[in-house]
Amino acid sequence: MSKLDGNERWKTKMLMTEHVQAYEQAERVAGGSNKMLTAEERTMIRDLILLPHIDTMVAKSLRELDHSGSILKRAYQMAGEAIQQRIMQDTYRLQKELKRRNIRFIPDEQDDFVIHHKVFCRGYQDRFGLTRDVMRTEISLRLTRYTAELAESLREQIKPR
Template sequence: MSKLNGNERWKTKMLMTEHVEQYEQKDKEEGDSGKMLTTLERTMVRDLILLPYIDTMVSKSMQEVDRSGNMLTRTYLMAGRYIQNRVMQDTYRLQRELKQRNIKVLEDEQEDFLLYYKILFRGYQERFGLTRDVMRTEISLRLTRYTSELGAVLREQLK
């Protein structure tokens, strides 16, 4: 809250345009950050929800590869471990960042094709839902990103 709010005397005083804009900008930032989740925070919550699913999928895939008797089993397992390591790093980073922002994510309920989570933030509560289709798409995009990171690391090692 700026010093100008609630003080009627300031309405009659001359202020430079930059100062008025500065106070209005501060009011907008203070008002928005306290009541609503930002887009970045929603993305962080979504990613925190999806990362355990990615870890489970990679673990199952690694178990299948291990049982297959493929010649490249060790290579596939190393790639899977790399991706799992990146998933864990991202999970810890997101948990730490959300904790600093005083945001908690709790699993709420599951309907047919929707998973609901409660988001507790700055004294407020919000319900966050994800459809299975959105989850599949986001997981696929995230796995593609992790795989391309692994490819970049391997290319760098071969140079």
């Protein structure tokens, strides 16, 4: 029999804030052995799901460009290829980082509005779903970001010295 037996205060499941903070600090020090996905990891998974879709869209635009008669066709093709190269770099970087964190995912099911993936994270299994509207928005934002980065790098190269 311990000193706490018979003491009614210890039957509750409340935690003091200090204990929660100490536990979280111990988890961080232990190297992030937490089995749940962090917000950063969810963002990485979302991006890795979206990048192949973005690459497909850029490739389709490049194929359509082949049939155009635009005088800037070659410039557009080079820009598209540069964006595709950046997409491949980001995909490789995300795959490497998720593998390092022992996280993998596979497509699960797809209904009219949501695409689900099974996520395996440090021995824990979860489902990750993206709605088509969110995917469209994120793809648009990402393409805008890639285009802006390309434009910025071009501006730096032609900047007068």
